[in-house]
Amino acid sequence: MNDTTVETLMDFPFQLDVQALMTRLRIRLGSEDAGEFAAMAEAAQEGARPKAVYRVSFIDDKGDDTVTMEGITFTSRLLRRNLDAVERVFAYVVTCGREIDRVLPAQGDLLKDYWRDAIKEALLTNAYEYLFDELQRRYRLPQTATMNPGSGDAFVWPIEQQRELFALLEDVEGRIGVELTPSYLMVPNKTVSGILYATEQDFRTCQVCHRDPCPNRRAPFDEVLWASLQ
Numbered sequence: 001m002n003d004t005t006v007e008t009l010m011d012f013p014f015q016l017d018v019q020a021l022m023t024r025l026r027i028r029l030g031s032e033d034a035g036e037f038a039a040m041a042e043a044a045q046e047g048a049r050p051k052a053v054y055r056v057s058f059i060d061d062k063g064d065d066t067v068t069m070e071g072i073t074f075t076s077r078l079l080r081r082n083l084d085a086v087e088r089v090f091a092y093v094v095t096c097g098r099e100i101d102r103v104l105p106a107q108g109d110l111l112k113d114y115w116r117d118a119i120k121e122a123l124l125t126n127a128y129e130y131l132f133d134e135l136q137r138r139y140r141l142p143q144t145a146t147m148n149p150g151s152g153d154a155f156v157w158p159i160e161q162q163r164e165l166f167a168l169l170e171d172v173e174g175r176i177g178v179e180l181t182p183s184y185l186m187v188p189n190k191t192v193s194g195i196l197y198a199t200e201q202d203f204r205t206c207q208v209c210h211r212d213p214c215p216n217r218r219a220p221f222d223e224v225l226w227a228s229l230q
Contacts, residue, residue, distance in 0.1 A: 006054070006055045006169055007053065007055070008051070008175045009051060009052040009053070009054075009127075010176065012050075012127075012130050014050060014123070014127070014130065016041050016044060016122055016123070016126070018038055018041045021037075021119070021122060022037060022038075025037070025114075025118055040104055040112075040116065040119060043103050044103055044119045044123065046103075047099055047103035048096065048123050050095065050097045050126055050127035050130075051095055051177070052092060052093065052094040052128070052130065052131040052176065053169055053172060054091065054092040054131060054135070055070075055092075055169055055170075056089075056090055057088070057090075057168065058087055059086065059089065062083070064077075064080070065080050067079055067080050067083050069089065069091075069168065070168055072168050074165075076147075076156065076157040076161070078157065079147055079195070082147060082199070083197060086197045086198065088197075088198075089196065089197045090135055090139075090195065090196040090197070091165055091194075091195050092169075092193065093166070093169060093172050093176065093178055093193040094127045094128045094131055094191065094192050095124065095178050095186075095188055095191040096121075096123035096124045096127065096188055096191065097123065097188065100119070100120055100188070101188060104116045104119065117190075120189070120190040124191070128192065135196070141198055142198050142200075143199060144197060145196070145199045146194045147194055148193060148194035148195075149165060149184075149193065149194070162184040165194075165195070166193075178191050
């Protein structure tokens, strides 16, 4: 198989942890809310179709603040630095899938829509874990890190670079139903894109993000790293 072929993952097994979700959402077991949430989760388990697409790409060229792969150039000083000793990367888009919006349409009820959003987030997590496990199984990856367009401070890797990432993955909407809007946001909303690469040094985009407090922060802001990008 050609390593640069775009691969699509769908119809894979997943399991929503309903009790863990209810605990996180502070839904009391045995309550009326618990019954309603369980019904929503059951519908999602049966009808949702999370998906992923990825491409193994080899780096063609590196400039001062650019990286070119498969003829597509990405501009980011930090991406260039993080890939300094890297020759192979894994570009990806992972999504909860459009089907969930048909299974659980928005109701205009703040609480139910909050639950719905949590279920979509769980579906995205399941899909990302499946993708990561698939890459580990096929390529026996060592420690890895990821970068995502638009994460961190705006200049770190501009969200506009979603256009290049989608071009690298060739017809993402046709493959897994993810649309890139004119403002470079992705639909469905619970979708993530990025580049995964092998590394000996841990890196998280949170290290170069000033947004605080942030419920999704996974690493403290690194003033030294951020200053080095100026």
